[in-house]
Amino acid sequence: xxxxxxxxxxxxTYAQIWTFRTPRARLALWVGWLALVALFVYCWQxxxxxxxxxxxxxxxxxxxxxxxxxxxxxxxxxxxxxxxLWDTLNIATLGTLGGVIMAVPVAFLAARNTTPSVALxxxxxxxVIVASRSINSLIWALLLVAIIxxxxxxxxxxxxxxxxxxxxxLLYEAIEETxxxxxxxxxxxxxxxxxxxxxxxxxxxxPAFWGIxxxxxxxxxxxxxxxxxxxxxxxxxxxxxxxNVLAWPQVATILLLILGxxxxxxxxxxxxxxxIL
Amino acid sequence: xxxxxxxxxxxxxxxxxxxDRRWRLVVQGAALVYLVLAVxxxxxxWSRVVEGLAxxxxxxxxxxxxxxxxxxxxxxxxxxxxxxxxxxxTVVGVLISVPxxxxxxxxxxxxxxxxxxxxxxxxxRSLQEIIIAIFLVAMFGFGPLAGFMTLSFASIGFxxxxxxxxxxxxxxxxxxxxxxxxxxxxxxxxxAIQPQVMPRLIGLSMYRLDINFRExxxxxxxxxxxxxxxxxxxxxxxxxxxxxxxxxxxxxxxxxSEYGSSYLRRFLQ
Amino acid sequence: xxxxxxLSKTYATGDTALQDVSFMVPRGQVAGLIGPSGxxxxxxxxxxxxxxxxxxxxxLLGETDLAQVGRAELRRQRRRIGMIFQEYALxxxxxxxxxxxxxxxxxxxxxxxxxxxxxxxxxxxxxxxxDRVGLLEKADKRADALSxxxxxxxxxxxxxxxxxxxxxxxxxxxxxxxxTSRQIMRLIIEICxxxxxxxxxxxxxxxxxxxxxxxxxxxxxxAVVFDGAPAALDEAVLGDIYGAEDWTAMxxxxxxxxxxxxxxxxxxxxxxx
Numbered sequence: 158x159x160x161x162x163x164x165x166x167x168x169x170t171y172a173q174i175w176t177f178r179t180p181r182a183r184l185a186l187w188v189g190w191l192a193l194v195a196l197f198v199y200c201w202q203x204x205x206x207x208x209x210x211x212x213x214x215x216x217x218x219x220x221x222x223x224x225x226x227x228x229x230x231x232x233x234x235x236x237x238x239x240x241x242l243w244d245t246l247n248i249a250t251l252g253t254l255g256g257v258i259m260a261v262p263v264a265f266l267a268a269r270n271t272t273p274s275v276a277l278x279x280x281x282x283x284x285v286i287v288a289s290r291s292i293n294s295l296i297w298a299l300l301l302v303a304i305i306x307x308x309x310x311x312x313x314x315x316x317x318x319x320x321x322x323x324x325x326x327l328l329y330e331a332i333e334e335t336x337x338x339x340x341x342x343x344x345x346x347x348x349x350x351x352x353x354x355x356x357x358x359x360x361x362x363x364p365a366f367w368g369i370x371x372x373x374x375x376x377x378x379x380x381x382x383x384x385x386x387x388x389x390x391x392x393x394x395x396x397x398x399x400x401n402v403l404a405w406p407q408v409a410t411i412l413l414l415i416l417g418x419x420x421x422x423x424x425x426x427x428x429x430x431x432x433i434l
Numbered sequence: 435x436x437x438x439x440x441x442x443x444x445x446x447x448x449x450x451x452x453x454d455r456r457w458r459l460v461v462q463g464a465a466l467v468y469l470v471l472a473v474x475x476x477x478x479x480w481s482r483v484v485e486g487l488a489x490x491x492x493x494x495x496x497x498x499x500x501x502x503x504x505x506x507x508x509x510x511x512x513x514x515x516x517x518x519x520x521x522x523x524t525v526v527g528v529l530i531s532v533p534x535x536x537x538x539x540x541x542x543x544x545x546x547x548x549x550x551x552x553x554x555x556x557x558x559r560s561l562q563e564i565i566i567a568i569f570l571v572a573m574f575g576f577g578p579l580a581g582f583m584t585l586s587f588a589s590i591g592f593x594x595x596x597x598x599x600x601x602x603x604x605x606x607x608x609x610x611x612x613x614x615x616x617x618x619x620x621x622x623x624x625x626a627i628q629p630q631v632m633p634r635l636i637g638l639s640m641y642r643l644d645i646n647f648r649e650x651x652x653x654x655x656x657x658x659x660x661x662x663x664x665x666x667x668x669x670x671x672x673x674x675x676x677x678x679x680x681x682x683x684x685x686x687x688x689x690x691s692e693y694g695s696s697y698l699r700r701f702l703q
Numbered sequence: 704x705x706x707x708x709x710l711s712k713t714y715a716t717g718d719t720a721l722q723d724v725s726f727m728v729p730r731g732q733v734a735g736l737i738g739p740s741g742x743x744x745x746x747x748x749x750x751x752x753x754x755x756x757x758x759x760x761x762x763l764l765g766e767t768d769l770a771q772v773g774r775a776e777l778r779r780q781r782r783r784i785g786m787i788f789q790e791y792a793l794x795x796x797x798x799x800x801x802x803x804x805x806x807x808x809x810x811x812x813x814x815x816x817x818x819x820x821x822x823x824x825x826x827x828x829x830x831x832x833x834d835r836v837g838l839l840e841k842a843d844k845r846a847d848a849l850s851x852x853x854x855x856x857x858x859x860x861x862x863x864x865x866x867x868x869x870x871x872x873x874x875x876x877x878x879x880x881x882x883t884s885r886q887i888m889r890l891i892i893e894i895c896x897x898x899x900x901x902x903x904x905x906x907x908x909x910x911x912x913x914x915x916x917x918x919x920x921x922x923x924x925x926a927v928v929f930d931g932a933p934a935a936l937d938e939a940v941l942g943d944i945y946g947a948e949d950w951t952a953m954x955x956x957x958x959x960x961x962x963x964x965x966x967x968x969x970x971x972x973x974x975x976x
Binding site: 193196197200201203204205207208209212213216219220223243244247250251287288290291292293295296299300303304305306308309310313379380382383386387396400412415416419420 | 468472473475476477478479482483485486489490493514515517518519521522525560561562564565568569572573574575577578579582648649651652655656662665666669670672677681684685688689
């Protein structure tokens, strides 16, 4: 028997009030927002317990003062900046290189489908990735300058250590997303574990690998410009010394140069990634 | 089928890029020269490095046996500053980002508004947090307020850019459908854009919260308050066990916030 | 020669995929494995080269019991077993030649495979196989630049490069159109005849199986319910394998397909005239 489409028993009545969520969900939502506002106010008060509002009130004048001193940028300072700029580029490039070299094995150990041991080695590799990612390259540089002394080497190592986590994370995700059937087919020919990596997994992740590397290189250029602030070489050193002697026109020149470098490197990185994919 | 033919016994994989052999040699040579020059410019002082190894070992030991107690007062103060400025800066950053993000979406606003908003985004994105912090510390004095301002400013570029891109990618049909009902600009925003963009905005805010905390550990180095200042002092004094403790706390908080935000995002969807 | 004795497989989830499967495939015979999806066809084929580990039973290839071999020996045994996959399973981003040469991976040391410097006779043989499947000109193309039928030919060449003693074929035509399907099937049969290769072919298309296979094995819920010549495969048996209702539906679908194809051929012929 087919159910009748028209309900002839009695005319239907419909609710006249329509709400998007159930009353309970709406209540929970409002309570959530209220809690956020309360938390914000509380944090604000804790944070500003010791703020000297006199200084804050003075801020616009300060800003105007610094701004007027920065203009015009001192262009004659530019030639002196070329060597530090070259150093900065080297820090970023060598650091990326070193970071990628270290990140590749970590990524293979962290990926579920290539790790030798899910119970033991994988958590260890993931820990390395998280630790490297949580700590900013400037902090790595701070540590390394204290340990191996100021200079470019500290910068390169700092950039490399920070890159492990970034490259490692994206790469192991790419490894886990590889097509299992291609791996199965290569295993079925009697390939060893290393041959399986070489023939089935590496070809699949290669484009992702180059993309990630270029992406990180671009970020590293950005980050290496400031490593000099803690003594790890490059253009940041000049920035630090110019700020210390309050040479604002030089500061303006350096900032413009950094800005230009970042834009160019972003452009290069985007072009290369576009060409690969 | 060709029965009598013989087949080559050599095969080399054709190059993927740079098919011309000469160009390949040029590029490989240039890369090698660069590498030699770059490594040469490092100017490594090996005696200093060797000397540093002992200190490196001390740091690793400090990291493995962190000392939470002897500087606990400073660590606690730094953490409170970091956490409060992270939260307030994220909230303020998101609040300011939303109008700027909407203004940066080409499909919603007239060209002049678009240009202004995109400029703000570009400025905020191209300046490093640490550089902004230097200036804001010079303007507002030392302390977490400068840090708060820095992080808010940096959040604007990040969230507004991604939000604007999200709005531009919104399903055009839904927007048209709502517009066709005779809805005003505000109603289009509310009924067509907001439902599509809201989950992403919450996700972005959580992600930015995470980034802001990590950054708050850095900007203290130039005097903007937070755990970074404590860390800087610890390293300056060669107190590696305290530094190790601080770094461990940072790592654990970042891990927790990553788990927390992925949980919250799943809960909200 | 391949012999299965009481082969069983129960997955960790408790699902029984195979129970007490026993049969023998002599030299040169191509045995078609038919049955509804979930009958355990794929598991059976994967048990033989141990992509899936069987729970019990013996798999005798010549003298060796494949179910018992250790890791190193398994590698040596796998290279004797060529496998052809449903979705071709080529490494898409490698060249056709590399895909064919990957059939030799079990025979060469790692450094040779890594530098792609395979022995001369391997390369010569790879070219011969590519010529045999009609893709000699495509050797340096990347696998993802080929059409479905061409990819499956590369898959066949890869399996043959292993110089196998047994061929496992898993739904070779499932992602191909009817015409290409028949070409591929014919190629597989010809090659098995040329080399007197025993083969097991998973196949969901019953008419195709009846047309090409030397022998049909019907699987239902992990057990052999039919084993005999294609001619002996009548309505009653098929109803038994697939369940009466499903079989009628499948048959009707196939007839419609054939009618449509015949119609298309006729129209093309008319246009050509």
